[in-house]
Amino acid sequence: MKNNKVIKSSFLVMIFIILGKIFALVRDSLIAAKFGATYITDIYNFALGMVYLLTTISYGLTTTFIPIHTELLENKDKNKRNNFVNNVLNVFTIGTIILTILMIFFSKEIIYVFGHGFKNDAAVFNTSVKITRIMLLSLIFISLQSVVTGVLQAHKEFYEPSAMALVSNIVYILYLVFFTARYGIIGFAVATVVAFFMQFLINIPKYKKLGYKYSIYMELKDNRMKQMFRLSIPVIISTSVIQLNAFVNRAFATNIYYGAVTVLDCANKINTLAYEVFAIGIAMIVYPILSELAVKGDMNGYKRSLQRSINIILLIMVPAAVGIALLREPLINVIFKRGAFTEEAAKLTSQALLLYTPAMIAYGVRDILNKAFYSVKDTKTPMINSFIGIGINVIINIVLIKYMGVSALTLATTISSIIITILMFNKLSKKLEGINTKDIVVVFFKIVFASLIMAVVIIMVNKFFISKLFYGFKRDVLSILISTLLGGIAYAISIFILKVDEINDVLDKFISKAKK
Numbered sequence: 001m002k003n004n005k006v007i008k009s010s011f012l013v014m015i016f017i018i019l020g021k022i023f024a025l026v027r028d029s030l031i032a033a034k035f036g037a038t039y040i041t042d043i044y045n046f047a048l049g050m051v052y053l054l055t056t057i058s059y060g061l062t063t064t065f066i067p068i069h070t071e072l073l074e075n076k077d078k079n080k081r082n083n084f085v086n087n088v089l090n091v092f093t094i095g096t097i098i099l100t101i102l103m104i105f106f107s108k109e110i111i112y113v114f115g116h117g118f119k120n121d122a123a124v125f126n127t128s129v130k131i132t133r134i135m136l137l138s139l140i141f142i143s144l145q146s147v148v149t150g151v152l153q154a155h156k157e158f159y160e161p162s163a164m165a166l167v168s169n170i171v172y173i174l175y176l177v178f179f180t181a182r183y184g185i186i187g188f189a190v191a192t193v194v195a196f197f198m199q200f201l202i203n204i205p206k207y208k209k210l211g212y213k214y215s216i217y218m219e220l221k222d223n224r225m226k227q228m229f230r231l232s233i234p235v236i237i238s239t240s241v242i243q244l245n246a247f248v249n250r251a252f253a254t255n256i257y258y259g260a261v262t263v264l265d266c267a268n269k270i271n272t273l274a275y276e277v278f279a280i281g282i283a284m285i286v287y288p289i290l291s292e293l294a295v296k297g298d299m300n301g302y303k304r305s306l307q308r309s310i311n312i313i314l315l316i317m318v319p320a321a322v323g324i325a326l327l328r329e330p331l332i333n334v335i336f337k338r339g340a341f342t343e344e345a346a347k348l349t350s351q352a353l354l355l356y357t358p359a360m361i362a363y364g365v366r367d368i369l370n371k372a373f374y375s376v377k378d379t380k381t382p383m384i385n386s387f388i389g390i391g392i393n394v395i396i397n398i399v400l401i402k403y404m405g406v407s408a409l410t411l412a413t414t415i416s417s418i419i420i421t422i423l424m425f426n427k428l429s430k431k432l433e434g435i436n437t438k439d440i441v442v443v444f445f446k447i448v449f450a451s452l453i454m455a456v457v458i459i460m461v462n463k464f465f466i467s468k469l470f471y472g473f474k475r476d477v478l479s480i481l482i483s484t485l486l487g488g489i490a491y492a493i494s495i496f497i498l499k500v501d502e503i504n505d506v507l508d509k510f511i512s513k514a515k516k
Contacts, residue, residue, distance in 0.1 A: 013162040020165030030176040032341035042261040047132040058146035060236030067291040086217040096143035134189040138196040145200035168195035234379035267352040274320030279364035290375035313364040330476035356410040362417040392416040450494035
């Protein structure tokens with residue numbers, strides 16, 4: 001396998017993800033303008049967090065589905081692969097429908113326990129119950145989508161899965177522009193369900209083109225499905241713990257002040273900008289590659305691909321974290337500060353975001369490490385580390401929330417994510433009998449040094465040029481654009497001088513695309 005396989009496969013995927021994030025920024029800007037940082041957006045974000053918490057079941061099954069399905073693809077038995085896919089699809093969907101009905105029935109009790117800040121006002125509580133019940137219907141489409149996208153990724157077809165966010169954000173934007181005044185937040189909850197349905201729908205044409213046909217086939221005793229469910233339990237637990245971590249943060253936030261959940265969510269959205277564009281795309285592509293190498297027993301190739309993937313993640317995420325930390329105020333002003341989103345809300349979001357940014361680097365590396373463990377069918381290690389992470393997070397929340405408010409929640413997330421990422425890396429290195437840690441550490445320090453040079457350029461540009469010549473919204477926009485351009489150039493030159501090999505892969509790929 002060629003060393004720049006990940007870069008080549010990632011190019012168009014990242015284009016789709018970037019477009020999705022651009023539309024997401026438009027969506028978030030419209031949400032802030034229409035609803036502000038109020039109890040209404042707190043309720044929506046809480047309900048959406050509950051949906052994401054439950055989607056970890058889908059994620060766990062998809063994660064373990066891919067390596068098992070990859071083995072079937074290697075055997076080239078179309079009948080067995082179709083039966084396996086339909087079996088998983090039918091059993092999983094029926095299970096999801098049952099779970100959705102139960103969650104809707106007990107939604108009052110769930111909100112009373114986890115969203116206890118909402119119970120102080122009857123109108124707020126009743127609205128939260130109604131919105132949560134509507135949005136839980138999304139789970140059915142998420143379960144269908146997860147199996148279909150798992151099939152596509154096993155075939156190394158990434159374009160449709162990477163375009164899902166773009167499609168769903170178009171649905172959100174259309175609603176926010178044309179229907180918010182008439183239907184409000186209740187209608188937006190319905191639009192969320194429609195958005196998840198559209199994510200499922202866009203994958204169907206490619207799914208059919210690959211030769212898959214739906215049939216009412218169910219076999220609960222199928223050995224492969226038993227293996228998949230057995231392996232998926234630790235994955236579901238570990239990813240549920242990660243989402244539960246975010247859910248716990250929201251629960252803490254409901255007791256700080258109305259709007260705290262929204263401040264936390266806005267800080268998180270900006271912090272994960274680069275992570276969702278690059279890290280998720282690379283992790284999506286590297287997983288089936290690692291799974292294939294593990295099935296073939298090519299552990300040298302496996303280690304090389306893993307090391308290169310980690311270096312590429314660091315190459316992108318470290319400067320992104322530094323840049324977002326430095327430009328957090330103009331970013332918040334441009335994306336959120338308008339309409340009902342006040343100056344005070346922008347200030348609180350900025351404070352929370354500063355302590356969030358280092359977590360972005362840990363998130364990116366952690367995702368690659370998770371995929372590495374899953375590709376060799378070790379699902380227990382990520383689960384154990386997730387429990388450690390949430391324990392650390394809760395303890396820091398309890399100790400610091402009194403003194404730091406929402407910022408305590410973001411600091412706790414950062415500390416816990418860094419600790420569990422280091423623990424996972426050490427564990428994986430032992431499992432694989434050594435990863436080239438020295439090379440990764442050397443590359444990391446080169447990247448940090450280049451990012452510091454970039455930081456100096458950004459600070460100088462803003463202090464001696466932007467802040468003196470421009471004001472208001474124009475200043476914020478130009479600060480982001482010019483800082484990104486000049487800081488990016490300084491970073492790229494520094495990385496090139498420092499001879500980080502992965503930058504050559506990136507440059508070669510862009511040059512070849514430009515020539516075409």
